[in-house]
Amino acid sequence: MSNFFEKSDVSRKEAESIISDTLQKCDDGELYLENSKSESILLDDNKIKNSSYNSDLGFGFRAISDEVVAYSHSNEISKNSLKQSSENLKSTLKSVKGTYNHEIPKSNKKYYDNINPIEQKSLNEKIKILNDVNDYLRSKGDKVKQVTANFLGEQKSVEIIRSGGETLSDVRPLVRFNVSVMVEKDGRKETGVYGVGGRQSYDSYLKDENWKSVCDEALRIASVNLESKPAPAGEMKVVLGPGWPAILIHEAVGHGLEGDFNRKKTSAFHNLMGQKVASEGVTIIDDGTIDNRRGSLTIDDEGTPTEKTVLIENGILKNFMQDRLNARLMKTRSTGSGRRENYRHIVLPRMRNTMMLSGKQTQEEMIKAVDKGIFAVSFGGGQVDITSGKFVFNCTEAYEIVNGKIGSPIKGATLIGDGPSILKEVSMVGNDMMMDPGIGTCGKAGQGVPVGVAQPSILINKMTVGGTKL
Amino acid sequence: MVKDQEFLETKASYCLSLAKKLGATDSSVIVKNSISETVNFRNKKLDESNRSDDLDLSITTYIGKKKSSISSSNLLNDNLNILIEKCIETTKNTPEDEFNSLPDRDLFAKEVKDLNLYDETHIENNQKIDYLKKLEAAASNDKKIVNTESSFTQNKSNFVLANSEGFCDGYKTSSFTASSVTVAKDEKSMERDYEYSSKCFLKDLDDADELGKLAASQTIRKLSPKKIGSEKIAIIFDKRIAKGVLSTFASAISSSAISRGTSFLKDKVNQKIFSDKINVFDKPDMLKGLGSRNFDSEGVKTDTLRLVDQGILKHYLIDTYNGKKLNLKSNGRCGGTSNLYFENGNISFKDLLNLNSKSLYITETIGHGSNIVTGDYSVGATGFLIENGEFKYPINEITIAGNFKDMFQNITLANDLEFKYATNSPTMLIEGMVVAGK
Numbered sequence: 066m067s068n069f070f071e072k073s074d075v076s077r078k079e080a081e082s083i084i085s086d087t088l089q090k091c092d093d094g095e096l097y098l099e100n101s102k103s104e105s106i107l108l109d110d111n112k113i114k115n116s117s118y119n120s121d122l123g124f125g126f127r128a129i130s131d132e133v134v135a136y137s138h139s140n141e142i143s144k145n146s147l148k149q150s151s152e153n154l155k156s157t158l159k160s161v162k163g164t165y166n167h168e169i170p171k172s173n174k175k176y177y178d179n180i181n182p183i184e185q186k187s188l189n190e191k192i193k194i195l196n197d198v199n200d201y202l203r204s205k206g207d208k209v210k211q212v213t214a215n216f217l218g219e220q221k222s223v224e225i226i227r228s229g230g231e232t233l234s235d236v237r238p239l240v241r242f243n244v245s246v247m248v249e250k251d252g253r254k255e256t257g258v259y260g261v262g263g264r265q266s267y268d269s270y271l272k273d274e275n276w277k278s279v280c281d282e283a284l285r286i287a288s289v290n291l292e293s294k295p296a297p298a299g300e301m302k303v304v305l306g307p308g309w310p311a312i313l314i315h316e317a318v319g320h321g322l323e324g325d326f327n328r329k330k331t332s333a334f335h336n337l338m339g340q341k342v343a344s345e346g347v348t349i350i351d352d353g354t355i356d357n358r359r360g361s362l363t364i365d366d367e368g369t370p371t372e373k374t375v376l377i378e379n380g381i382l383k384n385f386m387q388d389r390l391n392a393r394l395m396k397t398r399s400t401g402s403g404r405r406e407n408y409r410h411i412v413l414p415r416m417r418n419t420m421m422l423s424g425k426q427t428q429e430e431m432i433k434a435v436d437k438g439i440f441a442v443s444f445g446g447g448q449v450d451i452t453s454g455k456f457v458f459n460c461t462e463a464y465e466i467v468n469g470k471i472g473s474p475i476k477g478a479t480l481i482g483d484g485p486s487i488l489k490e491v492s493m494v495g496n497d498m499m500m501d502p503g504i505g506t507c508g509k510a511g512q513g514v515p516v517g518v519a520q521p522s523i524l525i526n527k528m529t530v531g532g533t534k535l
Numbered sequence: 536m537v538k539d540q541e542f543l544e545t546k547a548s549y550c551l552s553l554a555k556k557l558g559a560t561d562s563s564v565i566v567k568n569s570i571s572e573t574v575n576f577r578n579k580k581l582d583e584s585n586r587s588d589d590l591d592l593s594i595t596t597y598i599g600k601k602k603s604s605i606s607s608s609n610l611l612n613d614n615l616n617i618l619i620e621k622c623i624e625t626t627k628n629t630p631e632d633e634f635n636s637l638p639d640r641d642l643f644a645k646e647v648k649d650l651n652l653y654d655e656t657h658i659e660n661n662q663k664i665d666y667l668k669k670l671e672a673a674a675s676n677d678k679k680i681v682n683t684e685s686s687f688t689q690n691k692s693n694f695v696l697a698n699s700e701g702f703c704d705g706y707k708t709s710s711f712t713a714s715s716v717t718v719a720k721d722e723k724s725m726e727r728d729y730e731y732s733s734k735c736f737l738k739d740l741d742d743a744d745e746l747g748k749l750a751a752s753q754t755i756r757k758l759s760p761k762k763i764g765s766e767k768i769a770i771i772f773d774k775r776i777a778k779g780v781l782s783t784f785a786s787a788i789s790s791s792a793i794s795r796g797t798s799f800l801k802d803k804v805n806q807k808i809f810s811d812k813i814n815v816f817d818k819p820d821m822l823k824g825l826g827s828r829n830f831d832s833e834g835v836k837t838d839t840l841r842l843v844d845q846g847i848l849k850h851y852l853i854d855t856y857n858g859k860k861l862n863l864k865s866n867g868r869c870g871g872t873s874n875l876y877f878e879n880g881n882i883s884f885k886d887l888l889n890l891n892s893k894s895l896y897i898t899e900t901i902g903h904g905s906n907i908v909t910g911d912y913s914v915g916a917t918g919f920l921i922e923n924g925e926f927k928y929p930i931n932e933i934t935i936a937g938n939f940k941d942m943f944q945n946i947t948l949a950n951d952l953e954f955k956y957a958t959n960s961p962t963m964l965i966e967g968m969v970v971a972g973k
Binding site: 072109110112113114115116117118119120121122123132133134135136137138139141142146150153154156157189192210211247253254255256258296298299300329330331333409411445446447448449450451452453454455456457458459477478479480481482483529530531532533534535 | 585591628934971
């Protein structure tokens with residue numbers, strides 16, 4: 066736990082009085098303090114390329130009246146700096162008046178331990194694993210031409226001080242281990258990438274030489290791609306594998322169900338509440354409460370405990386994801402979805418772990434049901450245009466399906482679809498829901514936050530595949 | 536006010552001397568202060584104000600051929616002492632790499648020219664509000680526009696780069712940026728588009744009225760889009776998308792991708808990779824240029840490079856580490872390109888539209904579909920169908936795909952280059968790409 070005022074010329078009491086004075090005529094707001102420590106150790110091209118450490122400290126002071134947000138941040142926690150921020154907020158909000166909302170739910174639940182993963186494993190141990198990864202992959206044959214592996218670890222302490230001195234705090238560990246391998250055969254090069262992570266120690270993911278399975282998966286994807294042929298172009302049936310392909314859910318509907326876009330009526334979903342937006346049998350939740358997951362949070366960045374929010378239940382749109390500002394303006398409650406990348410950024414409603422729940426069918430049944438289409442197993446990233454609802458994601462491992470059978474691997478291609486209608490095209494939901502391995506980062510308005518996704522295998526009747534083969 | 540040179544230099548030299556005392560054989564440090572003030576409007580009303588004051592320091596220490604780095608936003612000497620000690624400790628424990636070193640002494644920038652990158656003018660929030668009011672009034676004039684979000688940011692930065700070889704320099708930069716995102720709606724569809732202007736000097740910023748009108752008209756013309764069938768068709772990239780092709784080219788010729796062997800342009804120097812008439816420049820000393828700089832992020836001098844001459848690749852973008860690995864001298868491109876651009880082609884925009892009886896004009900792409908290892912390209916796209924030189928109707932929910940190796944050989948450029956971003960291209964036509972639609 067950080068004591069943010071220990072080395073500062075401003076005492077906690079003085080800070081509280083500046084906060085209360087600034088926010089007294091506002092509807093909401095808080096002082097958000099953050100102290101984060103992070104490390105990155107990178108092996109690349111047979112060498113430890115980079116070992117770096119970052120220590121970041123700062124505050125973000127926010128005042129909200131009606132729809133107007135005033136924000137000021139600095140990395141100097143001092144009386145002068147706080148006062149300057151306070152003046153800046155007051156000048157923006159001088160003409161508006163509000164009534165401070167003191168209500169903030171309480172919970173004692175915690176979804177990860179108070180640990181510093183960076184200190185739990187020595188630098189030498191981490192370097193040894195990276196070198197072992199390099200040796201292991203390069204021992205797999207001459208076709209392995211390049212290996213990159215890295216550790217990313219972080220401990221972030223946050224404290225939220227509200228008007229009146231109410232204080233909420235959280236300490237968040239986060240780690241990630243990534244492997245990328247490039248293979249070459251007959252002059253053709255392909256890469257495969259895989260990683261694991263979450264809010265636990267490195268050892269929770271890597272003990273008993275478990276890093277080998279991460280290497281094997283990266284190499285398997287790269288090797289499959291060496292044999293790939295050009296992807297088809299046009300509309301066809303698509304079977305998605307379980308787990309990480311759920312970034313389809315994240316892009317296609319997740320962003321469109323964030324409170325801000327719906328309050329502003331810029332989301333293609335804003336007038337669809339209570340209506341059927343997906344096939345029967347499709348249930349999608351956004352859950353911040355799964356132990357140790359990358360997207361989980363004990364409290365969000367406004368201090369609200371996170372929860373399991375049902376977004377779509379059996380095809381019907383039930384809830385949006387809300388932070389305090391959008392919840393107040395839409396006359397509902399925060400779902401504990403208010404997040405920010407760090408103290409430099411304002412809070413936005415964001416996803417946590419977005420999951421489509423299991424149905425009854427098997428992946429085998431889905432493949433059998435397809436005459437001509439593709440089976441997509443692994444993905445790079447995705448993106449959505451909230452307003453038109455069009456979204457894309459990039460396959461990194463996919464196969465053609467011909468007459469109910471899986472055929473040759475195909476080259477990476479972009480798939481494009483329409484968010485509000487794609488879930489109505491889901492004709493089978495698998496019984497094999499799986500979480501992603503813990504590597505996702507979601508970008509919105511220039512802010513990246515760690516998220517998770519999960520889904521079972523699904524069959525989509527019609528999607529456009531962006532290949533080159535007509 | 537951003538911190539002055541003296542403050543930044545004092546911090547930098549404190550770090551360098553402490554690192555030396557603790558056993559570093561070499562070290563380099565960057566100290567940077569950046570102050571931004573933003574006002575956001577939504578639907579003609581004040582929506583958000585945001586002030587940020589960021590002070591950051593990062594130091595790299597070397598012990599022989601061992602290297603490590605730290606960065607922090609907490610510049611109190613107490614904290615720096617702890618961090619530099621930690622950095623030295625980590626350096627000792629990091630394996631040697633024969634290519635680790637500061638740049639060669641003769642490559643450091645000797646003179647720092649005034650490139651006109653800093654405007655003293657301070658624009659108060661109420662002046663930003665006046666600009667945004669005018670902008671939003673123009674943007675929301677048409678009743679098809681149902682939402683407007685606009686923003687005005689002033690940024691002032693200052694930095695010092697110093698190292699144990701005696702290099703110590705830095706300078707102030709400023710930027711003024713206005714943008715407007717509009718949403719238009721009709722019975723069939725809802726669409727979004729934007730316009731943007733960013734300049735070093737306030738007085739050069741686009742007129743608020745013009746910017747708002749442009750954002751609105753670009754959005755309205757996208758309404759009621761159609762999906763087309765899959766086919767091979769000539770693609771015309773709007774300037775704002777065409778510059779992305781140059782960015783991919785720049786990543787593919789970065790010395791790190793080349794030395795690691797992960798670029799489709801490896802070993803292509805002195806070979807023809809573009810069509811005959813294509814010339815690409817990277818010009819760091821452009822006055823008021825959004826990508827201008829006096830030296831790269833290692834302090835190495837930067838000269839103008841003619842990267843592509845008549846279609847032939849002439850240079851990689853080289854930093855010290857990867858240069859040593861490739862046995863090449865750094866050309867001052869640590870941190871990437873400066874003002875990167877395609878030289879103008881020799882036909883007008885109008886003639887470009889008329890080159891084919893049917894083509895597709897792309898105004899936006901989504902997705903991260905550029906693979907620099909293989910050169911494969913596949914992204915989602917939005918745009919317009921062009922027939923006989925005329926914009927026929929808007930198109931969406933399609934993808935465009937190809938391979939850069941082929942695409943580069945099939946580029947025709949218009950003569951409408953302007954310097955709106957740090958990386959710029961005239962309107963670009965590429966033959967032979969595949970569109971996937973219905």
